[in-house]
Amino acid sequence: MAHVAREVLIEYVKENQEKLYRIAYTYTKNQEIALDVVQEAITKSLGNINQLRNEEYVKSWFYRILINEAIKASKSNIYFVEYNSVENEIHSNSHENEVVEKLDIYKAVQRLDEKLKTVIILRFFEDLKIEEIAYITKTNLNTVKSRLYKGMEEIRKSIERRNI
Amino acid sequence: MSILKKAKKAYDSIEIPQELDYVVNRTIHENKLHKKNELKIWMKGATVTLATTFALFVVILNTNESFAKAVEDLPVIGRIAEVFTVREYKEENETDLIEAKIPAIKNTGNSDLENRINYEISSKINEVLDEAKQRAEEYKKAVLATGGTMDDYIPTQINVDYKITYQDEKLVSFVITKSESSASAYQEQYFYNVDIENGKELNLRDVLGENYKKIVDDSVNRQINERIQENENNIYFTADEGGFSGIENEYQDFYINENKKVTVVFQKYEIAPGYMGIQNFEIPNDITV
Numbered sequence: 021m022a023h024v025a026r027e028v029l030i031e032y033v034k035e036n037q038e039k040l041y042r043i044a045y046t047y048t049k050n051q052e053i054a055l056d057v058v059q060e061a062i063t064k065s066l067g068n069i070n071q072l073r074n075e076e077y078v079k080s081w082f083y084r085i086l087i088n089e090a091i092k093a094s095k096s097n098i099y100f101v102e103y104n105s106v107e108n109e110i111h112s113n114s115h116e117n118e119v120v121e122k123l124d125i126y127k128a129v130q131r132l133d134e135k136l137k138t139v140i141i142l143r144f145f146e147d148l149k150i151e152e153i154a155y156i157t158k159t160n161l162n163t164v165k166s167r168l169y170k171g172m173e174e175i176r177k178s179i180e181r182r183n184i
Numbered sequence: 185m186s187i188l189k190k191a192k193k194a195y196d197s198i199e200i201p202q203e204l205d206y207v208v209n210r211t212i213h214e215n216k217l218h219k220k221n222e223l224k225i226w227m228k229g230a231t232v233t234l235a236t237t238f239a240l241f242v243v244i245l246n247t248n249e250s251f252a253k254a255v256e257d258l259p260v261i262g263r264i265a266e267v268f269t270v271r272e273y274k275e276e277n278e279t280d281l282i283e284a285k286i287p288a289i290k291n292t293g294n295s296d297l298e299n300r301i302n303y304e305i306s307s308k309i310n311e312v313l314d315e316a317k318q319r320a321e322e323y324k325k326a327v328l329a330t331g332g333t334m335d336d337y338i339p340t341q342i343n344v345d346y347k348i349t350y351q352d353e354k355l356v357s358f359v360i361t362k363s364e365s366s367a368s369a370y371q372e373q374y375f376y377n378v379d380i381e382n383g384k385e386l387n388l389r390d391v392l393g394e395n396y397k398k399i400v401d402d403s404v405n406r407q408i409n410e411r412i413q414e415n416e417n418n419i420y421f422t423a424d425e426g427g428f429s430g431i432e433n434e435y436q437d438f439y440i441n442e443n444k445k446v447t448v449v450f451q452k453y454e455i456a457p458g459y460m461g462i463q464n465f466e467i468p469n470d471i472t473v
Contacts, residue, residue, distance in 0.1 A: 030212055037208045042198045051201050058204070059211045066215040073338045125187055126194035144188040145195045155335045175187060 025075040026066065032078050033062055039146065040086055046130055046141055047090035057093045061086040077155075083142070084156045091134050128178040129171075136171035139164055267291055267356055267380070268348065278334060280320040282313065284344035287358060289378065297383040301376065305360065308374055309344060316342045316364050340364060349447075350440035354381045355473060357440035373449065373462070375437050379473060389434040391446055391471040400448055401430040404465045408455075420456045428455040446471055 033040065037058070044057040065085050072081050129140055138157060142148045143164075148156075153164045269290050275282040286309050288302040320340035327337045343363045350357040360374045377386040388396040408428060411418045421427030428450070437449040443466070450456075450463040 033208060033212065037204055038200050041200055041204050042195060045198050046195065055201060055203060055207050059207050062208065062211040063215055066212070122190045122194035125191035129191050129195075140188070141195075145192050158333065158335065160333065172188070175191070179187065 025072050025078065026069050028075040028078050029065060029069060029072075029082065032082065033065075040082075043083075043086060043141060043146070044090045044093075046137070046145075047087070047094045047134070049094070049130060053093050054090075057086065057089045060093075061089045064089065080152050080155050083146075083148075083152075084158075087138055087156065091138075094134075125175065125179060128175045131178065132171055132174060136167050136174065139167040140171040140175070143168055267351065268358075270346075276339075278337075278339060279324050280317055280340045280342055282317075282342045282344075284309065284313070284342075285346060286344060287346040287348075287360065289356065292380045292383075294380065294383045297378070297380070301378060301385070305374075305376070309360070309362075312362050312372065313342065313344070316340065316362070319364070350442060350444060355379060355386075355440065359439050373437070373451070375439050375449065377438070377440060386473065387434040388431070388436055388438060388446070388448075391438075391440070391473055392467065392469060393472050396434060397431060399469055400436070400446075400465075400467060403467045403469075404428055404431075404448060407465050419460065426455075440471065441466060444471060445469075 040058055040061070041054055044054040044061075045051070048054045048057060061082065065082050068085075072078065129137060132140060135157075139153055142153045142156065143150070150161055150164050154161050157164065267289050269288050271284075271286045271288065273282065273284040273286065286305065288305060289298050292298055320342070323340060324337050328334070341364070344360065346358055346360045348356065348358045355378070357375075357377045360376070362372045362374075377391070378384075379386050379390070384390075388400065392399050405428065408420050412420065423429040431448070437451075438446050439449065441447045446467040446469070448465045448467060450465075452460075452462055454463070456463055
């Protein structure tokens, strides 16, 4: 089964590498570190593929590993991460005001506490179900819901503060 | 929500570094080099799956109706095939995953013998499945009691399957294997050697004669020595360490193989370290049945 799971995992990673990178980047706020995180998560998941009992869970299982690696990396590199690199790495054809606004909201997400950030990314950026998020974060539905709520509150507050 | 939609747009436009594709492919490739490891793991997985089949049985016996529905005749060719019938049982719930193929004998012309053996197999498998289910339940409780959630719990796979090792008009020999995957995966085998003509189960004395113990002991000792000399990685416990020091009695596990020879079996850990696995020894003497 690990054999099948391995193929499923490799295919999943290849097809979704950009998504995975964006998640890593949202935690690490740094290109190099985000690449490292993706690399580390692939190595770890392939090395532990025998722990995955059901290849249907490849996605959730990989998210869990990726997020753990991302949090680990963002903690250890906390002092030399360049916050302002974000602007350079986000492109948009829309009007400048809009871009700035989007960026501000995105940055508000980036600034969230890890637990809140994780549920916000997975729910609103990655469009996962509450159940999947509970599995990935090893919590339950109510915890996920309350974190989503808190996360939204904080984002709103931080936008309001900026607008004052 | 619209706030987050805006944030998602920003998120979706995070620039993807050119190296990403290369990094991903190289990482996957590098980890493919560990293929040897993977094969090992996969083999382990396969064994576990095999074992998983067994668990279904217990449930079957307890829920006769659904079990009866699952009963299936095994289509086999010729006289030999008719002797076996197989009941299949499957159960899947949050605690365990059981898949069992349970053999029974029929059409031997000796219904007493059939009843006796089939009952013995059924009780044995029921007992084994009950134990396995109980272990799965305990394991689940332990996970939950230590702060884990059902997401952390992987259902125990229990597998029961059988293999006919020899069969002719007079004699049938088969082995039932039960496997479980839990924290420690393990396997158990049950051997049946049936003299259809005389309606009895055979032991070593029946197939090798009065001198059975010396025949088996000499042959096993000789083969252990040969295997050690063949490959230095073949390790057996010494007699002091609980290794082979002669069989206890005529009820030692064995089956008749396709050459119609007795093959004596020692379970994992019985006479050698775990990595040596189950140990089989074919005894060259002709059988007396």
